[in-house]
Every structure is written in C-alpha cells, then in structure tokens.
Amino acid sequence: MILTLLLLGVIAAAAEIAGGSLVAFKKAWPKKIQEYFLGLSAGFMLALVFLELIPESIIYLGASAAVYILLGYAVIHFFEHTLVEHLHFGEETHDDVMVSKVASTSALVGLMVHAFFDGFAISTVYSFDAMLGLLVFIAVLLHKFPEGFTIATIMLAAQQGRRSALLASVAIGGATLIGIVAVLLLSQISEEIIGMAFAFSAGATLYVGASDLVPELNKSKNRLSPILVFVGMALFFITLQIMHHFTGHGH
Numbered sequence: 001m002i003l004t005l006l007l008l009g010v011i012a013a014a015a016e017i018a019g020g021s022l023v024a025f026k027k028a029w030p031k032k033i034q035e036y037f038l039g040l041s042a043g044f045m046l047a048l049v050f051l052e053l054i055p056e057s058i059i060y061l062g063a064s065a066a067v068y069i070l071l072g073y074a075v076i077h078f079f080e081h082t083l084v085e086h087l088h089f090g091e092e093t094h095d096d097v098m099v100s101k102v103a104s105t106s107a108l109v110g111l112m113v114h115a116f117f118d119g120f121a122i123s124t125v126y127s128f129d130a131m132l133g134l135l136v137f138i139a140v141l142l143h144k145f146p147e148g149f150t151i152a153t154i155m156l157a158a159q160q161g162r163r164s165a166l167l168a169s170v171a172i173g174g175a176t177l178i179g180i181v182a183v184l185l186l187s188q189i190s191e192e193i194i195g196m197a198f199a200f201s202a203g204a205t206l207y208v209g210a211s212d213l214v215p216e217l218n219k220s221k222n223r224l225s226p227i228l229v230f231v232g233m234a235l236f237f238i239t240l241q242i243m244h245h246f247t248g249h250g251h
Contacts, residue, residue, distance in 0.1 A: 001126070001127070001130075002184060004126075004130075005122070005123050005126055005180050005184070006177075006180065006181075008122055008126070008134075008137045008180065009119055009122070009176060009177035009179075009180040009181070010177065011137075011141065012118070012119070012122070012137070012140060012141055012144050012173065012176045012177070013144075013170075013173030013174060013176055013177050014173070015141055015144035015145050015148070015173075016115070016144045016145070016147060016148040016169050016170075016172050016173035016176065017148060017166070017169050017170055017173050018145055018148060019144065019145040019146060019147060019148025019149035019150075019152070019169060020148035020149065020151060020152035020165060020166055020168065020169020020170070021148075021152075021166060021169070022148075022149060022152075023037065023149055023152035023153050023156060023165060024152050024156070024162045024163075024165040024166040024169070025162070025166075032222055034153070034156065034157055035217065035220050035222055035225040036224065036225055036228055037149075037153040037157075038099070038153060038154070038157055038213055038216075038217060038225065039217055039224075039225040039226060039227070039228030039229045039231070039232065040146075040149075040150070040153075040228050040229075040231055040232040040235070041149075041150040041153045041154055041213065041232060042209050042213035042214050042217060042229050042232060043228065043229040043230055043231060043232020043233040043234070043235070043236070044146060044147070044150050044232040044233070044235055044236045045107065045110075045111075045150065045205050045208060045209035045213070045232075046206070046209040046210060046214075046229070046232075046233060047232065047233040047234075047235075047236035047237055047240075048114060048205060048236055049202050049205050049206045049209065051236065051237060051240055052114070052236075052240065053110075053114065053198050053199070053201055053202035053205065054069065054198075054199075054202045056117075056195075056198045057069065057195050057196075057198035057199035057202055059195070060191045060192065060194050060195025060198065061192065061195035061196065061199060065195060065198075065199040066199075067199075068195075068196050068199030068200045068203065069199045069200070069202050069203040069206070070203060071199075071200060071203060072199065072200035072201060072202060072203020072204040072205075072206075072207070073203035073204065073206055073207045074203070075200075075203075075204065076102065076103070076106045076203070076204050076207040076208065077207060077211070079102050079106075080100055080102045080103065080207075080212075099154055099157040099158040099208075099212055099213065099216070100158060100212065101158045101159075101160065103154070103158065103207075103208045103212040103213075104154050104155050104157070104158035104160055104168075106204045106205070106207065106208050107150075107151060107154045107205065107208045108151055108154075108155070108168050108171065108172070109201070109204060110201045110202075110204045110205035110208065111147060111150070111151055111172050111205070112171060112172050112175040113175075113197050113198070113200075113201035114147075114201060114205075115147070115172045115173070115175040115176040115179065116175045116176065116178060116179040116182075116197075117179055117194070117197075117198070118140045118144075118176050118179060119175070119176040119177060119178065119179025119180040119181075119182075120179035120180070120182060120183055121136055121140065121179075122136050122137045122140060122179075122180055123179065123180040123181075123182070123183035123184065124183050127183065139239070139242055140176075142239040142242055143235075143236065143239040143240075144173075144176070146235055146236075146239075147172060148169035148172065148173070151165075151168045151169055151172055152165040152166065152168060152169050153165075154208075154213075155168045214226075214229060217229065
C-alpha cells in the first residue's frame with residue numbers, strides 16, 4: 001500500500017510539474033498571452049477559494065473560520081502595501097511587471113496548502129478503501145496540470161524568472177506528496193489545525209486573485225483577458241464536480 005500511495009503522489013506531482021513546465025520552458029510569452037494566462041489563473045484561484053477552501057474551513061472551524069480567512073487576507077495586504085512596494089501594470093519603470101513578488105509568494109503558499117490536503121485526502125481515503133482512494137486520486141489529478149500552469153504563470157508575471165516558475169510547480173507537486181506521506185507518519189492531525197490552514201490559505205489566495213490579479217486585468221486594454229477569468233472559474237468548477245461525482249464529496 002505504501003509503495004502504491006507513493007507512486008500516486010509522484011504521478012500527481014509530475015502532472016503539476018508538467019503544467020508549470022508548459023509555461024516555464026517557453027522562450028518568450030508576449031505580454032498579451034501572459035494576460036490571458038493570468039485571466040485563467042485568477043479565475044482558477046477564485047473558484048478554489050469559494051468552492052473548496054472556504055467550505056472546507058467552515059466544516060472544520062464553523063463560524064470562527066471567518067476570522068482566519070480575514071487574517072489571511074489582511075496579512076497579505078499588510079506585506080504588499082506596508083512593507084513592500086506594490087507593483088502594477090503600466091508603471092513606466094516596471095512595464096513588464098504584472099504581479100508583485102509578494103503576491104506570487106502568497107499564491108505559492110496558498111496553492112501548496114491546498115496541494116498538501118489533496119495528498120492528505122488521497123492517502124486517507126486509500127487507506128480505508130483502495131478503489132475509492134483511486135477515484136479521489138483521479139479527481140485530484142485532473143486539476144494538477146492547470147494548478148501547475150497557474151503558479152508558473154503568476155511567478156513569471158512577477159518576474160521571478162523561469163527557474164523560479166518551474167521550482168514553484170515542483171514545490172506544489174512536492175506538497176501533494178508530503179500530504180500523502182503525512183498520513184502514513186502521523187497518527188492524527190488536529191481538525192482545528194486543518195481548518196485554520198484552509199481558512200488562512202483561503203484569505204491569502206483570495207487577496208492574490210481578487211485584489212492583485214483581477215484589478216490589473218481590468219486595467220488592460222485587451223478585453224479578452226477579464227473574460228478568461230470566467231473560463232478559469234469554469235475549469236476549476238468542472239474538475240470539482242468530477243470529484244464530487246466520483247466520491248460523493250469534495251475531500
């Protein structure tokens with residue numbers, strides 16, 4: 001069983017890295033194309049927050065989840081606008097910067113938390129029912145490629161470099177594998193800690209999607225970019241519905 005779970009984790013991580021590689025290994029993306037990718041990424045992240053992270057945090061914490069969601073949002077706002085200069089489209093000295101480096105790091109952390117619990121879900125369910133665990137794995141696998149694509153796009157938009165974009169997708173893939181291993185090593189993880197992680201991640205990811213990416217996309221003269229936000233939302237929604245269909249629940 002352990003070897004099978006590790007194999008599933010490696011496959012999920014590989015899908016994540018493949019998504020990031022598609023973006024990172026391209027020699028040059030025109031700014032218009034980068035905006036399209038950011039539109040997809042923003043929609044994907046916002047759907048992740050409202051359809052997955054917030055509901056899961058409420059399941060574990062109840063109404064108190066709102067405090068940690070707000071805290072996650074506030075912490076990212078504080079770092080971006082108090083300690084670090086916030087960069088925007090169109091600034092003459094930063095024409096190529098679409099996303100601040102703090103926002104890209106926040107997106108990475110938020111997606112890593114989500115990826116950890118993807119792996120956690122696969123391992124937990126598989127430990128009780130191998131067939132159901134495989135179905136959860138398939139459902140999780142469906143959004144690994146676009147997730148890797150999302151974080152690599154955001155890293156490049158923040159001028160973090162292609163190496164950082166690829167490493168970010170590797171980190172998220174690794175977080176999935178760690179989530180699988182955690183179930184094998186730990187007897188239990190406090191539900192309160194899980195809920196806090198989901199809630200804080202929801203607030204941080206919400207800030208990146210709603211306060212960083214969407215406003216910048218709306219400033220663009222290319223009107224297709226904001227429309228692609230809805231496509232990104234639909235992409236995550238479809239993968240989540242497939243997971244519900246296979247398992248009867250999200251995680």
